[in-house]
Amino acid sequence: xxxxxxxxxxxxxxxxxxxxxxxxxxxxxxxxxxxxxxxxxxxxxxxxxxxxxxxxxxxxxxxxxxxxxxxxxxxxxxxxxxxxxxxxxxxxxxxxxxxxxxxxxx
Numbered sequence: 001x002x003x004x005x006x007x008x009x010x011x012x013x014x015x016x017x018x019x020x021x022x023x024x025x026x027x028x029x030x031x032x033x034x035x036x037x038x039x040x041x042x043x044x045x046x047x048x049x050x051x052x053x054x055x056x057x058x059x060x061x062x063x064x065x066x067x068x069x070x071x072x073x074x075x076x077x078x079x080x081x082x083x084x085x086x087x088x089x090x091x092x093x094x095x096x097x098x099x100x101x102x103x104x105x106x
Contacts, residue, residue, distance in 0.1 A: 023069065024050065024069050024070075025042075025043055025045075027065065027069065028050065028054070028062070028065055028066065028069060029042050029043075029045060029050065030042070032058070032062060034057075035053040035054060035057045035058055035062070036049065036050075036053045047070070047074075047078060048078055048081075048082065050066070050070075051066065051070070051075055051078040051079060051082075052082060052088075052089060052090075054066045055075075055079060055090065055094065055098060056089055056090050056091070056094055072102075076102045079098055079102065080102070083095050083099075
């Protein structure tokens, strides 16, 4: 009985994750391929790559959509993790701007 409940929960979690990935792809990535111009198969983009593409190359409309789809906290976590590495693809102005955005409790 416990095993079947765990299996159902895992299946539900996998279904939800796949559903969200498809939703993110359909609403954010597919209509804006120019944000990831260097990637040939955009359907396989990771969450990290999606966040980087939008924050580094997108307009505020795309940033708002990213926050809606991922959640502001998740985007913040990914961004801070990326900029704390020795090498990243953000311009200094972009890092400064989003550090200010994420420092606000809005």
